Amino acid sequence: MTPETVHQYQHEEYTMISKRLRAAGNMFNDLIRCMHHDEISTEAKIINLREELAKHYRDERFHDCNTMGSMVGTSLQVIRTTRQDNTFSFGEFCEIYFYFCIAFHILKILRMKKYCLGVLFIICASAQLPAQITVDTIGTTIVHIETVVDTTHFAGGYDSGPWDLHWGPDDKLWYTNKKQIDRYDPVTGITDTLLRVNSGYIMSLATHNDFANNPYVYITKDTASYYGLGNRVELYRYTYNAAVDSLENPLLILNWGHAGEHSGGRVMFGADTMVYVTTAEYFWQIDTLFNNSGKVLRLHPDGSVPTDNPRPDYTWTWGHRNPQGILQTPNGNIITSEYGMLHDELNLIVPGNHYGWFVFDGISCFQPVDTCNYYQTFVKFPIDIGQNPPSGITWYDHPAIPELNGIIEAVTGINQGLMSYQLNANMDSVIAKTSYLKNEYGRVRDVVAAPSGTVYFIAYDRYKPRINSISNPLFSTLNEQTFIQPLQIYPNPGNNQVHISRKNNNSLSSVRILNSLGSEVLRYEQVKFPFAINSSKLATGVYFFQVTDDNETRIQKWIKVSK
Structure with a gap:
């Protein structure tokens, strides 16, 4: 962006904020009144701040402020009543946002979160937003939640259409819709259809990692009109035809039977160029070769059996009840979310292991003692258990939205929203988990993260389904742009030293290193490439390298691992 373009955008945002302040009316006044009597700071700090504000604004009214709330009200009133030309500095704009945050936290202290969100919606966002956008919070991050594919695109009711979300190789959101695979373009807002089958219920899809050279799409389809009827699930490979923008030449690879609506059916293309499929089973079965039920399966892209599988069939792991989600972490670990009988599970998938069903549910055994003792010796237990019936999962x-970093899980328990799991540095155990958006969106069927940081999820499953997006409207400093010259960061993952290089090594750049919360931990100015950084003092985890050169910015992820 040129400085002129930046100034134009700033002016437009300033104008919009000023108009919204004046349009807030009585609700804005109600917010200010309820804040005036709250004491959230010491008298000395209040006096110091009001003197600085009086000096900054050249306005004597601040000398009469005795609480933080009264200063918020006076500051916003100054903007609303005296800045009729809608022009104020970037510093003042940042200060206004700071005051909004103060207001929000004051009302959270008062346990008035819903009222606070309603007022913030009016003041900060809603005056000129489309009707399908609302303002909410993920932790302390203010987010926009927008319906991007509404209920008119889907059949409602128990067998409603969308079941799986996938971020496609064309930077569009691909999703299943009963007999169809559809796409949503986040740039234009247009939806279209890639595939329509004559019968069955499409459950999941995944694309080949090297889609340009191997344009394959893998889908699972229940042969019944709805997977809950209990029938047979089939795995197909389709070929994408770019000339007509559609999927063609279906190849049936494998299938499995299932009783009832617990069928598994999620498919993933792994970093090892293998296809992974989750399958389910209700009952105790004789585990013969090519019995595909109750397992995580692994196969070559052409459908053949890998020679390094634990058995001479598709079996990768077994003893699963109903694994509904599967993902791969940046370091290569595979994790599944599993719908339990009483205890829902998050499992780290290690090949050749048994995961307990039909003996253990979570860590609880419901078989005779001798059977429990026997299985106890070799069962691979979950890395987390709970009562949050899961469906799809995604890595963020x-x-x-730093609160979501880690695993995001769609929870199909009514009004349980999204579950966020924070993992350790090795990404093989859960440190903490937090629920978000509870009591707001009914059953959530699936969730996927886009490279931009926007999260998409299926809301109101089995009722009036729709696809919503979650984005941070205030996030701009790290928005990714493309460098004309490629950027290389290596080794990645790395440990005590990391190198940065570009094809054009003559230009000078600034380099910022930010942690997963977006906080700056290291900064270098006037850097000439190639450039080496001593990263020995950084803790293990995920970092973002922000390299700026001639008004171009590139963000690239880097993972620090232990020795």
């Missing part, structure tokens, strides 16, 4: 590692 973006500073836009």
Whole structure:
């Protein structure tokens, strides 16, 4: 962007904020009144701040302020009543946002979160937003939640259409819709259809990692009109035809039977160029070769059996009840979310292991003692258990919404929203988990993270389904742009030293290193490439390198691992 373009955008945002302040009316006044009597700071700090504000604004009214709330009200009133030309500095704009945050936290202290969100919606966002956008919070991050594919695109009711979300190789959101695979373009807002089958219920899809050279799409389809009827699930490979923008030449690879609506059916293309599929089973079965139920399966892209599988069939792991989600972490670990009988599970998938079903549910055994004792010796137990019936999961590692970094899980328990799991440095155990958006969006069927930091999820499953997006409207400093010259960061993952190089090594750049919360931990100015950084003092985890050169900015993720 040129300085003129930046100034134009700033002026437009300033104008919009000023108009919204004046349009807030009585609700804005109600917010200020309820804040005036709250004491959230010491008298000395209040006096110091009001003197600085009086000096900054050249306005004597601040001398009468005795609480933080009264200063918020006076500051916003100054903007609303005296800045009729809608022009104020970038510093003042940042200060206004700071005051909004103060207001928000004051009302959280008062346990008035819903009222606070309603007022913030009016003041900060809603006056000129489309009707399908609302303002909410993920932790302390203010987010926009927008319906991007509404209910008119789907059949409602128990067998409603969308079941799986996938971020496509064309930077569009691909999703299943009963007999169809559809796409949503986040740039234009247009939806279209890639595939329509004559019968069955499409459950999941995944694309080949090298889609340009191997344009394959893998889908699972229940042969019944709805997977809950209990029938047979089939795995197909389709070929994408760019000339007509559609999927063609279906190849049936494998299938499995299932009783009831617990069918598994999620498919993933792994970093090892293998296809992974989750399958389910209700009952105790005789585990013969090529019995595909109750397992995580692994196969070559052409459908053949890998020679390094634990058995001479598709079996990668077994003893699963109903694994509904699967993902791969940046360091290569595979994790599944599993719908339990009483205890829902998050499992680290290690080949050749048994995961307990039909003996253990979570860590609880419901078989005779001798059977429990026998299985106890070799069962691979979950890395987390709970009562949050899961569906799809996705990996998130973006500073836009730092509270979600780690695993995001769609929870199909009514009104349980999204579950966020924070993992340790090795990404093989859960440190903490937090629920978000509870009591707001009914059953959530699936979730996927886009490279931009926007999260998409299926809301109101089995009722009036729709696809919503979650984004941070205030996130701009780390928005990714493309360098004309490629950027290389290596080794990645790395340990005590990391190198940065570009094809054009003559230009000078600034380099910022930010942690997963978006906070700056290191900064270098006037850097000439190639450039080496001593990263020995950084803790293990995910970092973002922000390299700026001639008004171009590139963000690239880097992972520090232990020795």
